[in-house]
Amino acid sequence: MEEEATKYIWEGAIPLQIQLHESEITSFPPPPPLMILGSRIGYLPLLVPPLKAHFSSTLPPGTDNVWFDYKGLPLKWYVPTGVLFDLLCAEPERPWNLTVHFRGSPGDVLTPCEGEESVKWSYINSLKEAACVINGNCKNVMNMSQADQYDLWQSLLKGNMEGYMKISSRLKLGPFGEDSLLSEESETVATSKPSRIPVRLYVRSVGEEIVDIEDAPVIDSWDKISYINRPFEIYKEEGGYVSLKQALKSLLPETFNTNSSQEEGSSTNVKDPNAPDFEDDNTKLRLVRVQGIEPDMDIPFFWLANCLRNPEFYLHICVFISKQPKLR
Structure with a gap:
């Protein structure tokens, strides 16, 4: 049952209809929006390559600084796409209509995102924070080899649940359970499961x-x-x-x-x-x-x-x- 639920989460996607903001359109007729599936556990900036390819012929000159908005609200790029959708669409909207901007990021609202590397390190930092909550330290994450860190990130990018499970299991961050308790009389954990x-x-x-x-x-x-x-x-x-x-x-x-x-x-x-x-x-x-x-x-x-x-x-x-x- 748990494996089926986890698979459901990894395969979850939101149909997106993403249009370019009108202020950045330099061609006529304007380009059509891009229809694309966004992974629930992924992040909006990871969709930039296909978006840039789709809108490249109409972008104004300048340096790319990509960000998204929903009905005028700038979207926080480090919040998973599925969470943004669940939170902002009280009544689920399908497809979810978003606007992409390649210029003029609102620095007073959003921290800058430098592409995939920014998203990767935000993910790794969240993983460290989670490890600290679960184990009291993040040694297992800090001690990951460069190869494991790369493979873990690639498994998330590609939706490879099996590859992710293989590497993440070495971090000893789960599963959670109500029998995973710290004994008050002992300094050792009664089971390997965190509480x-x-x-x-x-x-x-x-x-x-x-x-x-x-x-x-x-x-x-x-x-x-x-x-x-x-x-x-x-x-x-x-x-x-x-x-x-x-x-x-x-x-x-x-x-x-x-x-x-x-x-x-x-x-x-x-x-x-x-x-x-x-x-x-x-x-x-x-x-x-x-x-x-x-x-x-x-x-x-x-x-x-x-x-x-x-x-x-x-x-x-x-x-x-x-x-x-x-x-x-």
Whole structure:
């Protein structure tokens, strides 16, 4: 089951219709948009070679500085394509209509991307961060040979899941499981499975007046999205497992009133069978998406982390909420 889910993620793609921004068109008639599949676990800058070939005859003179926007919002190039789609399209749009720019990157919004090398090192840095969350250090990633590092990156570029699994297994970063616990009486790990899960959350408020999620307003600024990097620790308990619902309550105490005493930047699950539903006086959960899927809130969290994580070992979760003004 887990292998089938992982294969589903690796084969996942989003149909894209990408047009060149009108200010950069120098020919008549204007070129048609490019229809292309974007890998869910990939990154938009990796599509630049076919885009440049498609639009090369009409680009204005100057140095390429490629970036993308969706309905005017510059897209963060280091966020996986699938995450951007899940987050920005409350109602999935197929094909996803994007605009590509080869000039004038908005430096006040986006960090510059120097092509594939920038994406590669962003991926490697995320892999190091994930390793630190899981093992407390990133030695295994730092000690990768140049050949393994190259092959790992090439496997991601080419969608080669088998090649990726062969190399990534040497990093000893998974699988996750609820029996993967550190003994309090011992300094050694009881099993080789880690219990700390690297999580990236994207929390978007869609407004309290929205009835249907597809009516959510267009995002015009990244300031309207809360981006949270936070590890989640699984503690084994008798007769149960940690669900997605319980994990989100623990991961987002500032969003949902759970009376959590967690310190900022950490999250420890304390399982409460009488925990309230995902709603309080001011906040209501509207939608959760992971890899384009709206999972059951009672699904085991470690299963999501094992099967739906991205190749940098982070589990990316898009959370849509409605917030109502507090009464005075």
